[in-house]
Each structure stands twice: as structure tokens, then as C-alpha cells.
Amino acid sequence: MTDATSARLADAFMHVAKRLRGRWMHQLAPLGLTPGQGRALGVIARAGDGIRMADLAGRLDIVPRSATSVVDGLEDQGLVLRRPDPGDRRSMLVTLTEAGRLLVSRIEQAQRGAAEEMFGTLEPAERDQLLAVLLRLNACGKHPGSI
Amino acid sequence: MTDATSARLADAFMHVAKRLRGRWMHQLAPLGLTPGQGRALGVIARAGDGIRMADLAGRLDIVPRSATSVVDGLEDQGLVLRRPDPGDRRSMLVTLTEAGRLLVSRIEQAQRGAAEEMFGTLEPAERDQLLAVLLRLNACGKHPGSI
DNA sequence: TATTGTTATACTCTATAACTATA
DNA sequence: TATAGTTATAGAGTATAACAATA
Numbered sequence: 008m009t010d011a012t013s014a015r016l017a018d019a020f021m022h023v024a025k026r027l028r029g030r031w032m033h034q035l036a037p038l039g040l041t042p043g044q045g046r047a048l049g050v051i052a053r054a055g056d057g058i059r060m061a062d063l064a065g066r067l068d069i070v071p072r073s074a075t076s077v078v079d080g081l082e083d084q085g086l087v088l089r090r091p092d093p094g095d096r097r098s099m100l101v102t103l104t105e106a107g108r109l110l111v112s113r114i115e116q117a118q119r120g121a122a123e124e125m126f127g128t129l130e131p132a133e134r135d136q137l138l139a140v141l142l143r144l145n146a147c148g149k150h151p152g153s154i
Numbered sequence: 155m156t157d158a159t160s161a162r163l164a165d166a167f168m169h170v171a172k173r174l175r176g177r178w179m180h181q182l183a184p185l186g187l188t189p190g191q192g193r194a195l196g197v198i199a200r201a202g203d204g205i206r207m208a209d210l211a212g213r214l215d216i217v218p219r220s221a222t223s224v225v226d227g228l229e230d231q232g233l234v235l236r237r238p239d240p241g242d243r244r245s246m247l248v249t250l251t252e253a254g255r256l257l258v259s260r261i262e263q264a265q266r267g268a269a270e271e272m273f274g275t276l277e278p279a280e281r282d283q284l285l286a287v288l289l290r291l292n293a294c295g296k297h298p299g300s301i
Numbered sequence: 302t303a304t305t306g307t308t309a310t311a312c313t314c315t316a317t318a319a320c321t322a323t324a
Numbered sequence: 325t326a327t328a329g330t331t332a333t334a335g336a337g338t339a340t341a342a343c344a345a346t347a
Contacts, residue, residue: 012278012281012282012285013266013269013270013272013273013281014262014265015285016269016284016285017178017265017268019289020170020288021171021175022288022292023167023171023288023291023292024171025215026292027164027167027168028168031164032313041312041313042313043314059328059329060329060330061327061328061329070315070316071328071329071330072315072317072330072331073315073316074329075329075330076313076314076315092328095324095327095328096322096324096328097322097323097324097327097328097329098323098327098329099328099329118161118164119158119160119161121164122160122161122163122164123160125160125164125291126160126164126291127160128291129287129291131159133287134159134160134163135159137163137284138159138163138166140276140280141163141166141167141170142166143275143276144170144272144275144276145166145169145170179336188336188337189336190337207305207307208304208305216337216338217338217340218305218306219306219307219338219339219340220337220339221306222307222308223336223337223338239305242304242305242346242347243346243347244305244306244345244346244347245304245346246305303347304345304346304347305347306343306345306346307342307344307345308342308344309341309343310339310340310341311338311339311340312338312339313336313337313338313339314335314336314337315334315335315337316334316335316336318331318332318333319330319331319332319333320329320331321329321330322327322328323326323328323329324327324328
């Protein structure tokens with residue numbers, strides 16, 4: 008009984024996620040960015056004075072190799088730049104360029120637009136409730152491989 | 155204010171979706187299936203006497219081309235078979251083989267397992283509430299491209 | 302002409318393994 | 325030896341366009 012509800016939950020959940028991702032893609036496409044790049048640019052912007060690749064990967068919950076691809080794409084468009092960490096020359100610090108800084112607000116606007124398209128029909132109380140549940144789900148059990 | 159909540163909602167939502175997908179992949183991997191294949195096998199099983207490629211794609215909310223890849227994978231493993239629709243020779247009817255039938259219950263068990271790992275910590279009332287909200291979100295605004 | 306499914310192609314995201322350069 | 329980031333490679337998912345067979 009409970010199992011069936013969980014399965015239906017998972018199905019409905021992934022369906023919403025798919026649509027949310029699609030809307031986000033369409034919002035970001037005019038800016039020439041993929042969802043992953045948009046997300047990364049936000050993290051880099053919030054980091055302020057430069058963020059190391061490993062830390063960026065951690066914040067985005069992706070493996071370091073994926074962070075390389077994302078930053079490559081942003082760098083190709085002149086939105087970020089890499090410079091060696093003065094304190095540890097193995098590390099790279101990623102910072103926004105002026106062009107990147109100018110784009111951040113438009114990206115956040117696109118993200119909000121996609122989110123509003125998806126969740127705009129919910130009552131404010133429902134959103135708060137949903138957010139609380141999601142944060143709790145994210146808070147516990149961070150190990151996808153193990154139980 | 156509301157915008158900020160929606161953006162945080164979207165972020166938390168996609169994070170849960172990512173982890174749910176990861177757990178699902180790990181549950182299905184021992185069966186040699188990808189999440190898309192597992193989902194498709196369930197739809198084909200519920201269709202009973204054969205489902206057309208276009209209908210399968212519609213149920214999975216993917217483009218017909220993607221359905222071809224999914225069914226290819228299942229057919230390679232001998233879990234489904236294609237036969238021409240007697241009523242319209244342009245169409246293909248996809249049905250389960252005996253091997254596919256035997257696997258369905260294990261797949262559903264894996265899906266429930268992943269869902270339980272993710273949503274098991276929620277109270278029953280919370281699950282019902284969450285499910286209701288998700289179904290409502292999926293019910294309205296089915297057009298990702300347009301507004 | 303329109304529809305069904307396919308081949309061909311491409312891009313995003315993800316992941317593992319091996320390599321380079323530092324530490 | 326250990327770590328940071330990269331190159332190399334691979335597979336899943338998605339999408340569009342062009343094509344063949346059929347309606």
C-alpha cells in the first residue's frame with residue numbers, strides 16, 4: 008500500500024522534474040547556455056572571489072570531470088576565466104568576467120521564470136510546504152550508491 | 155519574494171530528482187536495464203496485447219525516435235518483440251516475451267525500492283499531500299515549449 | 302499528402318580510468 | 325604518496341531532419 012504510493016510518487020516526481028528541466032532549457036537557450044552552465048554561473052557568482060574546480064563540483068553535486076566540461080563551455084563564451092590558485096598551483100580558481108557578471112541577473116531571471124511557470128499555480132502555503140518537504144528529503148541520506 | 159521561493163523550489167526539486175534517478179539506476183543496474191527501459195517495460199506490460207511505438211512514446215512522454223532506441227535495447231535482451239500491426243502495416247506492435255513477463259515484477263520491485271529509499275522517511279500523510287501536489291502540477295500546462 | 306517508424310546525426314549530462322603537475 | 329585538474333572514452337537521454345513504406 009505504502010509502496011504503491013511511493014512508486015506513484017516517484018513517477019509523478021520525475022515527470023515534473025522532466026518538464027521543469029525542459030522549461031529551464033527553453034528559458035536559457037536564448038542566452039546560449041545549458042541548464043548546467045546556468046547553475047554553475049550562479050554558484051561562481053555567489054562565490055565572489057573565485058572558486059576552485061573541486062569546490063564548484065561539490066556545490067553542483069557533479070564529479071570534477073563534469074565541472075571541467077561546464078567551465079570549458081562558460082570560458083569559451085568569455086563568461087568566466089580560470090587562473091591558478093596562488094596558494095596551491097595545482098588548483099584553478101574560477102571567476103566571472105565582466106560579461107559573466109552582466110549575464111547573471113538575466114540567468115536568475117530565466118530560472119525564476121521557469122520555476123514560476125512550473126510552480127506558479129500553487130498557493131504560497133503549498134509552495135512553502137513543498138519546499139520544506141524537499142529540503143528534508145535532501146537533508147538525509149546523501150549516498151545514492153549505498154543504502 | 156514569491157519568485158525567490160519558486161527558484162529555491164526548482165533547485166531543491168531538481169536535486170531530489172537527480173538523487174531519485176541515481177537510486178533508480180542502481181536498483182535497475184543488476185537487471186541490466188536503464189531507467190528508461192524499466193519504465194517502458196512497465197508501460198508495455200500494462201498495455202497487455204501490444205502497444206504501438208507512437209503510443210508508447212506518448213505514454214513515456216518522449217519523442218518517437220527515443221522510443222525506437224528504448225525498444226531496441228529491450229529487444230536486444232529478448233524482453234520484448236515487435237510485430238507489424240495487422241490493421242495498419244506502417245505500425246509496429248510491441249509485446250512482452252516470456253522473459254520480459256518474468257522480469258516485470260522484479261523491475262517494479264526495484265522501482266518501489268528506489269522510491270522507498272527516497273520517500274520512505276516521509277509520513278504517510280505527507281506522501282499523499284506531495285503526490286496530490288505533483289499530480290496537480292502534471293495536470294496543467296503540458297506545453298514545455300510554449301507558455 | 303499525411304502518417305509510422307526508422308536511419309543518421311548531434312548535444313547534454315554523467316561517469317570511470319589514466320595521465321600530468323603539483324604538493 | 326596523495327591531491328587537483330585534465331584528457332580520453334563511454335553510455336544514457338533527448339532532439340531534429342531526412343527517408344522508406346504505407347495509408
